[in-house]
Amino acid sequence: MKLIALLLSISTLVNAQDLLKNVVPFRLGASVNPRLLAENEAYRNIASNEFTSMTAENHMKMMLIHPAADRFDFSKGDEIVAFAEKTGKRMHGHTLVWHNQVPQWMKDFQGDQKAWEAMLKNHIQTVVTHYKGRVSGWDVVNESFLDDGSLRPSLWADHIPDYIAKSFQWAHEADPNATLFYNDYGQDGHPKKMQAILDLVADLQKRKIPIHGLGLQMHINVDSKRAEIQEVISKSVQTGLSIHFSELDIAVNPKNNPEYSYEASAQNELFTFVFKAYGAIPAKQQYGITFWNVTDKDSWLRGYFKRPKEYPLLFDETYVKKQGYHTLVNFLQHAK
Numbered sequence: 001m002k003l004i005a006l007l008l009s010i011s012t013l014v015n016a017q018d019l020l021k022n023v024v025p026f027r028l029g030a031s032v033n034p035r036l037l038a039e040n041e042a043y044r045n046i047a048s049n050e051f052t053s054m055t056a057e058n059h060m061k062m063m064l065i066h067p068a069a070d071r072f073d074f075s076k077g078d079e080i081v082a083f084a085e086k087t088g089k090r091m092h093g094h095t096l097v098w099h100n101q102v103p104q105w106m107k108d109f110q111g112d113q114k115a116w117e118a119m120l121k122n123h124i125q126t127v128v129t130h131y132k133g134r135v136s137g138w139d140v141v142n143e144s145f146l147d148d149g150s151l152r153p154s155l156w157a158d159h160i161p162d163y164i165a166k167s168f169q170w171a172h173e174a175d176p177n178a179t180l181f182y183n184d185y186g187q188d189g190h191p192k193k194m195q196a197i198l199d200l201v202a203d204l205q206k207r208k209i210p211i212h213g214l215g216l217q218m219h220i221n222v223d224s225k226r227a228e229i230q231e232v233i234s235k236s237v238q239t240g241l242s243i244h245f246s247e248l249d250i251a252v253n254p255k256n257n258p259e260y261s262y263e264a265s266a267q268n269e270l271f272t273f274v275f276k277a278y279g280a281i282p283a284k285q286q287y288g289i290t291f292w293n294v295t296d297k298d299s300w301l302r303g304y305f306k307r308p309k310e311y312p313l314l315f316d317e318t319y320v321k322k323q324g325y326h327t328l329v330n331f332l333q334h335a336k
Ligand code: 9MR
Pocket: 057, 058, 100, 101, 142, 185, 217, 247, 300, 304
């Protein structure tokens, strides 16, 4: 009996070593959907077993969490936080201020600058206070720059001068212990956007505005240029801030070819490159790597772009680990 128990514990240990989350020294996350967590056991098991950090894919965004001026709806965000707590994960908050997924009542809002500021401040502080102590970090401001580096026109840019700095300040007042991120995509290939983000960080740091991290979304594809990705990482690391690869996926069929048939090798190599590059970041700046969605089946790229033949993640549509998962684990085990 003792021998069987011993063999069992050895095999658990060996299997545990095969989990990606166990071969990386940083947090490994995924963005999740509360309906799938509640209704789909295979999805829930992967979310539960494979990750050490969670992000709400949609349910902490303005439109869903603040549906009317006088009403917040924390129900789905709370479900995700409860799941994260029950399964021992860190919760990352996404996102307080964005030009997208804004409720109609905000679009219709009327008032002078002071009224707009009070409205946004109330939004940020109510949400951050609700999750205080349960959410470790926040994407405070998301996607404020266009690819050419100019400030993106938005409700916030239109009505609140210096809205980025103010948002960080308000979030910090509500939870001084939260790690506060500026989050964006497409810095690789868009050097002016990257520069605008670096200039923003330098400006905030100079003014002692509390910014602690940069989220590099990493929605990349098999044609993304490694040298550009590496440059973005190096420049971001030089800010001294925490670095989060906050929404990683690697599209294999970016042009939405309906005849596309999945070929894994370029994607596997790029996943390995991304994890290797992240592993080279100083440990104290490693907030973690978060995948955007859990499996190819629930990837936003399939739904949002109506691209059925897209396979951007490490689990396939039957909830099975892909070759890329094993390649990565193998690489990381030997890289140690
Ligand atoms: O994955 C999200 C998708 O379900 C929503 O329809 C979409 C709305 O724009 O937002 C997606 O998530 C985005 C994230 O919040 C910010 N970075 C880009 C992500 C993919 O579009």
